[in-house]
Amino acid sequence: MRLDQYVSSSSPLSRKEAKRAIMAGRIRVNGPPCKLARQQVQEHDEVLFDGAPLTLPGESYLMINKPAGTLSATTDSDQPTVLDLLPPELAAGLHVVGRLDKDTTGLLLLTTDGQWSHTVTSPRRECPKCYRVDLAEPLTEQSRQQLEQGVMLKGESARTRPAAVAELSGRQILLTIHEGRYHQVKRMLAAVGNHVTGLHRQSIGSIALDPDLPAGGYRHLTQAEIDAVAG
Incomplete structure (x- = not known):
């Protein structure tokens, strides 16, 4: 996706306003300012507008209380994965944000948002x-x-x-x-x-495992939780 399209799709800016913001150096891609409106942006890229992360609408963000014996993977032919704990329509497109060992339990984050996932797991952020x-x-x-x-x-x-x-x-x-x-x-x-x-x-980060979630239970993240980790 072009950078100007990405910015206009994930902010209140129109396509023309997005181009102006890009030319003004207000948009950063993976660190430095990017002034090329036609620059291609991948899902794992970190895009900031005046220092705030931009996220395309329609993404899913969940926490799950991972039980022992499940893999932090999207699919496996022999062993159960965390996605097997979710309804198929909810699991579609999700990936794991920071894996846990098979025998480790507790907080596991899942999302469809590659940029958010990269931000959370980037070594630079020391989350x-x-x-x-x-x-x-x-x-x-x-x-x-x-x-x-x-x-x-x-x-x-x-x-x-x-x-x-x-x-x-x-x-x-x-x-x-x-x-x-x-x-x-x-x-x-x-x-x-x-x-x-x-x-x-x-x-x-500031996202704590919900104490009301039983082993194998899940819920959607609140907007405050999403923003807190990526902010």
Whole structure:
């Protein structure tokens, strides 16, 4: 889709006004201003108008309380996926925003909006993700400090970003991270000599899992939730 068409379709601007805004440098695509009205925009591109994200109308945004044993995938020939938990007419066109392991439970976001998805998961934004973590052993003070300072994961050359740790009980903590490395939480605890026995995501940015949602339950995001994460 042309940039001027995208802007006029996702804002109050007419096509002519959109072109003027583009020429004035008020539209940014993936960072820098774009002054070419005919520039093609893909669904994963981040488009900002005066710093505010633009989203095409008619998109769907959902949260689901992912149960254990389901895949964070759109389809699988052998195992159940999170889309199998939704009515077919609602599942059409949705994709997962930030996957969870098969045995991990909790907040999972789904959308048809590729731009919003990219914004949420972009490493540049460092969107915080909070997990309730069950541990094999109580977390020592030394381990807590290591997690808060960043740890070296096996097979990687850079430490993790500093995490926030809050103790809930002897073998249960809240861990907030700002990255999305492969199996990151489990590998972080392994790096400090512990083992994760249960993992549940509670929030992504300011979107918290609705406490009224049972395992496998879902609901549409509010406009405030959509705007808060992408803002």
